[in-house]
Amino acid sequence: MVGGPPPGGTATGVLDPPPPTPPATPAAEKPRRPGMGLFPIVVGVGLLGAAIVLESLRSRKDNNDIDWSNYSVGLAATAALLLFAVLALALGSGRGREELVTWPGVAGILGAGAMLGVGLEEIEGGEDWLAYLIGGVVFVLAAIGYAAIRRGAFAVTAILGLGLAYIQLSDDVLVDIGEDDDQAIIAAATVAAFVLVVTAVGWLLRSRALTGIVAGVIGLVGINVVLLVVIVSGVFAGIFGGYDDTYSDTAGTFYVAEGPPDYDNDVYVIFGIAALLTLLWALAAALNGNPGFSVLAILMPATVVPSGTFVLAVEHPTWWGGGLALAGGLLLAAVGLKQLLGRKRQT
DSSP: OTTSSOTTBOTTSOBOOOOOOOOOOOOOOOOOOOOTTHHHHHHHHHHHHHHHHHHHHHSBOTTSOBOHHHHHHHHHHHHHHHHHHHHHHHHOOHHHHHHHHHHHHHHHHHHHHHHHHHHTTTSTTHHHHHHHHHHHHHHHHHHHHHHHHOOHHHHHHHHHHHHHHHHHHHHHTGGGSSOGGGHHHHHHHHHHHHHHHHHHHHTTSTTHHHHHHHHHHHHHHHHHHHHHHHHHHHHHHHHSOOEEEEEEETTEEEEEEOOOOOOHHHHHHHHHHHHHHHHHHHHHHHHHOOHHHHHHHHHHHHHHHHHHHHHTTOSOHHHHHHHHHHHHHHHHHHHHHHHHHHHHHHO
């Protein structure tokens, strides 16, 4: 055949069969809803949790001996929650299994920590190690629960257990580092270290967004609490300051009151720590897309900077506000310009 085979044909003139139609791409499956089976689970867990909290508060008598009638009820409620979780893990199926493992399991783990604390409260020297024991037990049980069912609630519970032990470690070791004048910086750095480690480790898990946001909330609150303590300390030091110099003349002895302590360096270091966490959360928001990271990145500078300016006794906040507004406006303008240029290229 002169000129080659016809379009779509072969050298013999026979048309090729049409290509097979690709299978239709199924629509993305909607996430499964837990259904009404979750209703009795959360109500039941709430009631058992209320029993645990009530009995943990009432399990010590006036002479601090254990009231076994109350303590036994708390132990029974804790055991019931953990038993439901274990039986559901072994025998359950479907979405109901996940819920019945997760919520009784989490409440039971926290109840076990509470009952352990009540039972060992009066052991001599317990204040030195009890927080480590409770935090370790909660962390280990929550890690086992997460390995079994991969639900974020267990990851959050593990963070709580780790945080309890970390607070005790900070009180035992970290606060003794440095001079008394550096305590605000040490406290802020301690909070930031916890946030960074938990976020980094949690990023390896499927629940990376939840663990990172929970750690971020702890960091946001912790940094602001440190600044609040600095503000209060500065105010009280200024009111009840001591005397650091004396001199005498014919009229008698005069005392020169010392001024309030200088926290300026502390505030600037805390600003740097807050900036590091802000950039971390902004990066996490860009990589993960969870709006919780965006909220954290917005709230940190919006709360820390105003508090810090009170400590710095800024006389002209207009310059601070103008500088912050200019920096933020330039960033948004750069993004808007990029969008505008991209739209022109498309047209």
